Amino acid sequence: MQRFEGRTFWHGGDPLSLSHVSASDCGFNQCNVRSVSRGWNVYSDIRLENVSHWNCEATGCVFDDISVQNLKKTGSAPLFLNASVFRHVTLAGNISGLKINRSELATLVSEEDRRWRDAEVKAFYSSADWALDISRAKFPNGTTFEALPGDKIVRDRKTQALIRRDALKTMDWKALDYRGTAIDIAIGWFEHGSLFDSVVVVPRSSSKYREADAAVIDMLRREGVAEMD
Incomplete structure (x- = not known):
């Protein structure tokens, strides 16, 4: 090498x-x-x-x-x-x-x-x-993974959530409160532009965003948009 x-x-x-x-x-x-x-x-x-x-x-x-x-x-x-x-x-x-x-x-x-x-x-x-392992990664300013199949991503199940396309069809997910985090934008990119049936969403790790992003991901799990793991 x-x-x-x-x-x-x-x-x-x-x-x-x-x-x-x-x-x-x-x-x-x-x-x-x-x-x-x-x-x-x-x-x-x-x-x-x-x-x-x-x-x-x-x-x-x-x-x-x-x-x-x-x-x-x-x-x-x-x-x-x-x-x-x-x-x-x-x-x-x-x-x-x-x-x-x-x-x-x-x-x-x-x-x-x-x-x-x-x-x-x-x-x-x-x-x-498997495609990508992000289980030990932190993203200070965020990133999105709609270009990869979510079920081929190894993730930290406590903080990084999996969303399946079928779940988005069962509810008005856009009407939920995303607290200005832009996680709804990431979900929209997946819904309208991905080749795949699932996506992983991750919180930003910067102290300015971490709490709000984590709260929104928890909300998505409670609402049935993201998997509970």
């Missing part, structure tokens, strides 16, 4: 695959990875610890056997992971500025390519035993 410590990395946008790499106390600045047409960038057997990101984006990636311990946002933009899939990926510690999107920008791909990618994503997860 190739090991890096205290380094700063840049990548200008070309497709890129990597494996057998570890990095600690490193920064990723303006690292942008384009998708491969009708193919994938593949990242496997990678260990990251105490790393930061600044204006980074990766599209059309398979993330396989990855661990990330503490991910820090240093710019104004989140780390965008678009049209990508995850298998045996573990996030732990503080994870800030992460945005996982189902698709890449519509201006960059055709509708035919988008349908191809969606079909590949569903086939990928049909054979994966």
Whole structure:
């Protein structure tokens, strides 16, 4: 395994695959990875610890056997992971500025390519035993997981809740009191934009938001929107 410590990395946008790499106390600045047409960038057997990101984006990636311990946002933009899939990926510690999107920008791909990618994503997860482990992760400013199947996410069942699409059909979930948390927005993104039948919602861990987010997740469980676990 190739090991890096205290380094700063840049990548200008070309497709890129990597494996057998570890990095600690490193920064990723303006690292942008384009998708491969009708193919994938593949990242496997990678260990990251105490790393930061600044204006980074990766599209059309398979993330396989990855661990990330503490991910820090240093710019104004989140780390965008678009049209990508995850298998045996573990996030732990503080994870800030992460945005996982189902698709890449519509201006960059055709509708035919988008349908191809969606079909590949569903086939990928049909054979994966688990996708993402967030049970030891905290999200200071939140994140959403509508781009992944919720039942393939390993979570902290005390604080991170599973919502199934069928539950949303049985009630007017939008009429509930979300206390200005934006958790209702995350549920809406799942309902209208996800390929899957379940989603995990997580509370923000920042002290400004933690109490309200936790209260809303508890309310969703009581109302039958989220599973009681």
